[in-house]
Amino acid sequence: MKLDRFIRIVLALAIVVVFIVATGALLFVTESALNVWDRLKTGPAILLYTYVLLLLGIVLGAAFLIWRLVIRRQRRPKKGQPPKPLSRQDIESRLREAEKAGVDVSTAQAELKELASRYAAGVIHLCFFGNVSTGKSSLIKALVPEADVRIDIVGGSTSDVRHFRWQNDNGSEILLTDVPGTGGHEDGYDAVALEEARRAHVVLFVCEGDLTRAEAAAIRELLALDKPMVLVMNKADRFTIDEQARLMQRLFERLDDIGGDLSRDRVVAVSAGGELDVLERSEGGREVAVRRQRPADIGVLVVAINRLLEAEQAPLDARRDRAVFQLAADKLEAAERVYRQQRSEQIIRHSTRKAIIGAMAAISPGTDILIQGYIGTTMTQALCKLYGAAPRDLDIEEFLSLSQSRVGRALPLTLAVAGNGLKAFPGVGTVAGGFVHAVAYGLIFDALGRSLVMTLTKHGELNPDVAAKEFEERISEQVEAGIKRVARMALEEKAGAGNK
Ligand SMILES: Nc1nc2c(ncn2[C@@H]2O[C@H](COP(=O)(O)OP(=O)(O)OP(=O)(O)O)[C@@H](O)[C@H]2O)c(=O)[nH]1
Ligand SMILES: [Mg+2]
Structure with a gap:
């Protein structure tokens, strides 16, 4: 170098x-x-x-x-390109590689398994999706009267994913999926609903009138899955015929604006009916609340579904498959993030321990805090490799040298933190200055590794200036946060050395 x-x-x-x-x-x-x-x-x-x-x-x-x-060679940040649709081979090979590397690929793999079992069953999946209380469960009830769904005026009545068998006029085997409504629960439920929409062949987006901003955003996200969509305006009974016509026109325009394909996607206005509490006079003359079913009017929805399914099933399957591959890829990415986080922790701990041992044995200069040596280089290389960054040796050298020049200013604080931190351990007593230096040395490595992980997570590459700046800005905070961990490590090593 x-x-x-x-x-x-x-x-x-x-x-x-x-x-x-x-x-x-x-x-x-x-x-x-x-x-x-x-x-x-x-x-x-x-x-x-x-x-x-x-x-x-x-x-x-x-x-x-x-x-x-x-x-220096400045690198341009890579511009986020629109993701290419994944093929089965792509996702399978990514899964194999990740599994080999030690990533927990089970959730991503479960998506492919679920896809295979849906293939074997050969049914079409239609997923009702929309804000809470728009009438998704009521629509399912109107299509499958025997369906045991929970309908309630209070939003959030559906809290899990359920499938109901329905056979349309063409005799296709269909499963209607009821999911929790969005925007009414804590975060987790919205994600469950969206995942199920990603697994379906067709999404039926249920709304109650003109779209809110959040609904428009959700439709945009679902359209990005490149699957047919039926925009269902439910509760049409609340509007006059003229109002319905105006709203339908508006919904067509909105769907077009958001990126819908009007030759493929459909917009319908229906009334699922839903339930209604009415006061009725009993035989004894007393008023009692009775739950009644409003009449449903969903003919146009049935026609829209039939039209969509009239075409061959293969293209529908292909679109659904791509969406599931992407879902599996997203889950794999999440698992990779967890893996990187755990592995980076191991790498940092390993290097920190080595730094402490070196300083204690006075192999490395405990007082001069040299992070540019072998341990600093191998830690930086290992962390960069883990985050898929392939820096030039020059960049690593520059990062370490820039960071080294910032260590000096933080050294008095680090030594003070190390000294104080050691006192907090019961039974440690007075420790020699050399040992405090070894802990300070470890603290610096710990902080270096953690700030590097932050930069790599944020930028995906090693930019020496940016990474060294991050280190400088965070060093005092990280030294304070790491003292217990590092002091314990040093004490373990000291005890180990003493026992030998
Ligand atoms: N006026 C009218 N009310 C309806 C219609 N469909 C459903 N409702 C009422 O809307 C409310 C919510 O219906 P649900 O079917 O539970 O709605 P949901 O979308 O499944 O709700 P969550 O599961 O909570 O997201 C209930 O009080 C229904 O009676 C309709 O066509 N017209
Ligand atoms: Mg519901």
Whole structure:
């Protein structure tokens, strides 16, 4: 690595020499040109401009090369490209690789298993989705009168995912899925509903009138799954025919704006009916509340579903599969995040322990806190590899050297924290200065590793300036947070060394 810096400086010197030679050459050429100019006084002015431009070009070219080589190669952050649809092979190979690396792939794998069992059953899945109390369960009840669904005026009545068998006029085997309504429970339920929508062939988005901003956002997210959608305006009985027509027009426009495909997606206005508490006079003349069923009017919904399913099932399956592959990929990513977090903890602890042992054995200088050595390099390399960053050796060296220059200022505080932290352990008594230094050394490594993980999580790459800045900004906070962990580690090592 030292050699690298040497080569860079040599190259820089070479550029300077080239620059001087080029300038000399240019002057020489200019002189000749001026001679020519003298001789051709009446000649064209363009000659002069050409020389000036040439000189400028050489200066700029040399400056650019020096900047790239010596100062640093700045990397552009990768722009988030729209994700390419995943194929079965893609997701299966990603799962295999992740499993080999030690990631817990069970939740992602469960999605593929569920997909396989849905294939085997050969049924079409229609998922009712929408805000709480829009009438999803009531719509299922209207389609499958024997369905045992909970309908309630109080939002949040459905709290789990349930499937109900329904056979349409074409005789297709269909499962209607009732999910918790969104926006009315704590977070977890919305995610459950969305996951189920991602597993379905068709999403029936239920609303009660014009779309709210949250509903529009949810529709946009569901349309991104590239599956057919039926936008169902329920409770149409609350509006006059004219109002219904206006609302339908509005919903068509909104769906079009949000990105719906009007040749594929449908908008219908229906009344699931729902239930109604009415006061009736009993035989004894007393008024009693009786729960009655409102008449349902869902013919247009049945027609819309039939139309959607008239076409071949294969394209529907293909769209559903892609959505499930993406769902599995998202779950895999979440599992990878957990894995990285656990593994990074191990790497940091391992390096911190090594740093402490080194400092205690005085192999590494406990007082000078040198983080640029072998332990710092291997920890940085291992963490970068874990987060899929492939920095140049130069970047690692620069990051460590920048961080090293920031350690000095934090050292007195770190030593104080180490000394105090050790006192907090019962029975430790007075500790030698060397041991306090070893703990301080460990604390610095611990903070270095943690701030590096933060930068890698945020940026996905090692930018030495950014990472060293993060380290500097967080060092005192992390030293305080890490003292118990690091002091315990040092005491364990001390006890271990004492027992030997
Ligand atoms: N006026 C009218 N009310 C309806 C209609 N459909 C459902 N309702 C009423 O709307 C309320 C909510 O109905 P649910 O079927 O429980 O709604 P949901 O979307 O399943 O609700 P959650 O499961 O809580 O998300 C109930 O009081 C129903 O009686 C309808 O077509 N017209
Ligand atoms: Mg419900």
